[in-house]
Amino acid sequence: MEKSQLKTLNEILTGFLASDFEIALSKSQLALLLLVYYRLYAIESQEQDVSESELANYFQSIDRLESKDPNGTQARARAAINSLHKSNIIVRSDCGGLSALEPIFSLTSLGRAIGEVISRNLQFDKETLKAIISEAIVRMSEIASKASSATSADEWRNLVTVPVRDFVEGAFERILRYQSSLDLRHEAVREEIFKLVQTKADQAIDPCVVLLDQSMQTIVELRDTLLGSLNKTEEIALDILVRARDAENADAMAAINGILKRTNQISEWTHARMQAWSLHYQNAQSFLRNVVRVDPNRQGAERLKNFIMLFDETTPCLSVCREPAILHLNNSFLIAPAERPTRQREDFAIGELELEAGIAARIASGITDRVKADLETRDSVRFSEILTSLEGVPWQELHLAAGIAMQSLLSNHEIAAIQDYAWTKVRGTAEIQDMEIQK
Amino acid sequence: MSDHESLGKAIANTLFPLADHKLRRGVHLSIEDVELFDFVKLNYSELAPFYRRYEAELLEGAEGYFYLVSQGAMFGQRQLSKGEMLVALTIAHLYRDPEHRIRGTGEISVDHVIARLEALKTMEDIARVMTETRVKTDLHPAKMRETVLDAIKKLAALNFLTLLDPSGARFRCKRPIHRFDQFVTQVESVATPKDAEVKANHETE
Numbered sequence: 001m002e003k004s005q006l007k008t009l010n011e012i013l014t015g016f017l018a019s020d021f022e023i024a025l026s027k028s029q030l031a032l033l034l035l036v037y038y039r040l041y042a043i044e045s046q047e048q049d050v051s052e053s054e055l056a057n058y059f060q061s062i063d064r065l066e067s068k069d070p071n072g073t074q075a076r077a078r079a080a081i082n083s084l085h086k087s088n089i090i091v092r093s094d095c096g097g098l099s100a101l102e103p104i105f106s107l108t109s110l111g112r113a114i115g116e117v118i119s120r121n122l123q124f125d126k127e128t129l130k131a132i133i134s135e136a137i138v139r140m141s142e143i144a145s146k147a148s149s150a151t152s153a154d155e156w157r158n159l160v161t162v163p164v165r166d167f168v169e170g171a172f173e174r175i176l177r178y179q180s181s182l183d184l185r186h187e188a189v190r191e192e193i194f195k196l197v198q199t200k201a202d203q204a205i206d207p208c209v210v211l212l213d214q215s216m217q218t219i220v221e222l223r224d225t226l227l228g229s230l231n232k233t234e235e236i237a238l239d240i241l242v243r244a245r246d247a248e249n250a251d252a253m254a255a256i257n258g259i260l261k262r263t264n265q266i267s268e269w270t271h272a273r274m275q276a277w278s279l280h281y282q283n284a285q286s287f288l289r290n291v292v293r294v295d296p297n298r299q300g301a302e303r304l305k306n307f308i309m310l311f312d313e314t315t316p317c318l319s320v321c322r323e324p325a326i327l328h329l330n331n332s333f334l335i336a337p338a339e340r341p342t343r344q345r346e347d348f349a350i351g352e353l354e355l356e357a358g359i360a361a362r363i364a365s366g367i368t369d370r371v372k373a374d375l376e377t378r379d380s381v382r383f384s385e386i387l388t389s390l391e392g393v394p395w396q397e398l399h400l401a402a403g404i405a406m407q408s409l410l411s412n413h414e415i416a417a418i419q420d421y422a423w424t425k426v427r428g429t430a431e432i433q434d435m436e437i438q439k
Numbered sequence: 440m441s442d443h444e445s446l447g448k449a450i451a452n453t454l455f456p457l458a459d460h461k462l463r464r465g466v467h468l469s470i471e472d473v474e475l476f477d478f479v480k481l482n483y484s485e486l487a488p489f490y491r492r493y494e495a496e497l498l499e500g501a502e503g504y505f506y507l508v509s510q511g512a513m514f515g516q517r518q519l520s521k522g523e524m525l526v527a528l529t530i531a532h533l534y535r536d537p538e539h540r541i542r543g544t545g546e547i548s549v550d551h552v553i554a555r556l557e558a559l560k561t562m563e564d565i566a567r568v569m570t571e572t573r574v575k576t577d578l579h580p581a582k583m584r585e586t587v588l589d590a591i592k593k594l595a596a597l598n599f600l601t602l603l604d605p606s607g608a609r610f611r612c613k614r615p616i617h618r619f620d621q622f623v624t625q626v627e628s629v630a631t632p633k634d635a636e637v638k639a640n641h642e643t644e
Contacts, residue, residue, distance in 0.1 A: 194542040276544065283545035290502050290617065291535055300620050301535040306622045308559045309530050311568060317524040318622050320465030321507040321595060322494060322517040 003351060023087045029080045029215040030118065031062045033089055036107060038113025049093050052103040055081050081105075089114065129178050129222070133229040136171040139163070140236040140259075146245045147252070156249045160240065164255040172262040175226075180268055182222065189215045193284060202296035205288050212281050218276045226270050230263045237263070363393055363401035368408050375439050380416070383409075384424040391427070402432065414438040446489055449482040462490075462497070462507040463514055467598045467615035470503030479505045504615040519593075522569045526590035527599065529556050531619040534612045549608045556587075566571055 025033070035058045036050055059077035063070070084090045088109035107115065148158040189211050196204035196211075212264035237259045244252035291300070307315075367386055374381040386424075387402060409415070416436040418424075424434035449455060458468060468475045479486060479497075483505075487497045494511025509516040519527065521536050529552050533539055539547055556565055566578035569586050578586070591607035594600050599616050603609040 005462075190542055196539050197537045197541055280544060283540050286614075287537065287540040290614075295535075298535070300624075301532060303534040303623055303627065304528060304535065304620060305559060307627070308525065308532060308556075311521075311525055311528065311560070312564070313521065313568065313571065315521075315524070316626060317518045318527070318619065319508075319511045319516045319518050321463060321514050322465050323463040323509075323514045364564060 023086060023089075025083055025089075026080075028059070028062050028066060028076070029083050030114075031065075032059050032080050033084060033107075033111060034060065034115055034118050036090070037112065040107060041115070043113065049104045049106045052081065052105065055090075055105065071101060084111070123370075129175065130225055132171050132174050132178070133225065133233075136167075137229060137232055137236070139167050139171075140233055140240075144240050144243075147240045150243075150247070153249065156244070156247060156252050160244070161249075161251045161255045164252070164259060170219065172266070175266055176262075176269075179266070179273075182218070182273070184275075185218075186280075190280065197288075197292060199296075202292055205292055208288055210362070212284055215277060216281050219274055222276055223270050227265060230267050234260065234263050245263065322370055359411050360397045360400035361404060363390070363397055364404035364408065366390075367401060367405035371405075371409060371413075371437055373435070376414075380436045380438045382418065382434060383435055384426055384432060387426045387432065395427070395430075398427075399430075409437055441473075442485070442488075446485045449485040449489075452478060452482070454478040461598075462505070465507070465517070465597055467613075467618070468505045469598055469613045469615050471601075471613055472598070476503070477506065500615065500618055501633065502614045502617040504613075504618070506615065506618070520590075521571050522586055523590040523593050525556070525568050526552060526587055527594055527616070527619050528623070530591075530594070530600070530612060531560070531616050533560075534616050535620075545611055546603060546609055547612065548583060548610075549591065552587055552591070553584065554605070 032055065036055070039058075040047055040050065056077040060073050061081050063073045063076065081090070084103070085092075087110075090105040091108050092103055093106040135322055143160055143163050147156075150156045150159050193204075193208045193211055196208055200207075236298070237256050241253060241256045241260070244256060295301070367390070370386050370389075371381050371383075374386075383406070387398070390398060393401070414437075416438060418434045419434050420434040421435065423431040425431050454475060454480070458478055461468060461475070462479075468479055470476050480499075483497070483499070490497045490507060493513045494509065495514050496510060497505060498506050498508055507514070522555045530547065533551060533555055534546055539545060539551070560568075562578070565583070569578055569583065588607040589609060591600060592602070595602045595607065595610065596612060597615075599618075600610045600612055603611060
């Protein structure tokens with residue numbers, strides 16, 4: 001947006017905010033506007049104005065419809081006329097009292113526009129929808145037959161493109177408007193059921209069910225009416241589209257594609273509303289059956305509320321069944337671990353014991369022979385003496401041989417402890433618990 | 440047809456494995472799940488004694504749902520956490536509100552749940568229950584939302600709710616949510632909390 005335009009818009013907004021114009025009308029005041037609109041424009045009337053007393057009379061009839069207290073009607077009528085006047089919906093047309101005995105009003109363009117919108121939204125019902133669609137089908141059929149005879153670009157424009165744009169798109173606009181009015185009606189039904197449930201509890205069930213059934217019937221009838229007719233319309237539109245493609249008329253194709261787009265929109269809307277209304281129907285029916293009928297005084301809701309308010313760490317919780325789930329072993333359990341190469345450490349290699357023919361056995365045999373030889377000349381021999389004399393024998397073999405020899409000596413000779421098996425040095429720091437071997 | 444033949448026929452039904460699997464894991468079979476609900480309803484007289492052999496009771500809620508209550512060690516049971524329980528009770532309370540069911544479309548959001556919770560309890564109490572601690576604690580709004588969303592997802596797994604959004608931000612209630620009304624009634628009818636817990640969990644209807 002350019003700077004100059006922005007400045008103008010800001011000026012307009014500032015000026016508007018500074019003015020005292022506002023529209024704040026109650027439903028009864030809007031009803032008065034609608035009544036005036038009907039009297040002046042919707043019926044065959046020559047009148048262009050309406051007097052203040054007539055306005056007051058109109059308001060009185062609206063008040064009667066609403067069953068309001070008749071004592072305050074005059075005051076409410078005055079307030080309604082003032083509001084309409086202040087909102088620029090009616091304007092005085094008696095030159096400020098110069099041309100008439102009592103104030104005369106006429107509708108402004110704003111008043112006419114509001115009246116038209118309200119009446120347009122109210123007047124569509126299923127029959128008018130059926131009429132709109134039937135008319136659309138007839139016109140589409142006419143256009144289709146003209147399309148078959150159209151030869152020139154001008155004929156295509158005059159006989160197909162313009163009529164399609166002028167009439168058929170207008171008809172679809174009316175259908176969309178009708179759908180919007182249905183949305184409003186459904187919202188009103190929801191609101192009415194809500195109020196009934198709030199105020200009348202279980203007595204509301206039957207009227208609510210009637211309302212719900214009616215709303216469902218409306219949407220089902222609408223679906224049946226619309227979807228059947230839309231199929232027919234689409235069929236004709238596709239026929240015209242094929243002819244337009246053959247004639248290579250881009251304008252006509254675009255106009256027909258516009259129709260097809262609208263039929264898709266309408267059918268999607270119908271499906272979506274059908275689904276939404278059904279869902280609401282089920283929901284409301286279930287609420288009426290399981291909540292309102294069972295607990296009309298809402299004690300259940302109150303009980304739940306109190307329970308939540310008092311809920312703390314000690315409050316019991318609901319239990320549910322829980323069978324342990326079946327365990328599935330994952331691949332790491334099912335696949336054997338990889339085999340890694342292994343090698344025996346050489347520095348820890350232990351030689352095989354050779355008790356019978358090995359070197360240790362031979363040394364042990366030498367030890368026992370030596371003991372026997374010494375015992376022939378003496379009465380006893382010290383074991384440490386024998387071991388000390390074997391200086392050339394490797395240490396590990398000597399250690400093993402001492403054990404083997406000891407085992408043999410213990411079974412063949414008397415052994416006596418020396419100083420209670422005192423430790424005696426044999427070689428270096430190596431010691432044995434010494435003993436005396438006797439004959 | 441003998442009892443055994445009837446039971447055999449019920450077990451041979453293609454719907455049995457799924458219904459059995461769900462029931463054993465605490466899932467409620469609601470009337471909205473037409474096929475499974477109908478299967479259990481039609482075969483109730485065979486399935487109820489069948490589960491009794493496992494020390495479990497197949498029960499039907501008045502509002503239209505089936506569930507299994509384990510009364511022994513064969514199936515085992517688990518309690519909802521305090522947070523899950525509080526969220527479930529709040530949803531059950533919202534479900535009884537015509538504002539959502541009649542005026543609205545029946546759709547409930549996590550924001551509705553949090554708003555109702557905050558209307559009924561102090562933030563401190565909510566934090567204490569949600570974090571399951573006795574000490575005074577704070578719960579950041581983001582953390583609170585996350586905890587409520589987790590609880591909603593767990594309740595949906597037990598078929599109390601249908602999620603309209605995978606995050607759990609929007610959902611609809613299913614009939615089994617009425618089990619919480621029943622639970623509250625049973626707890627309140629018993630004097631001590633311990634007895635209440637035992638009774639409510641055994642649900643000897």
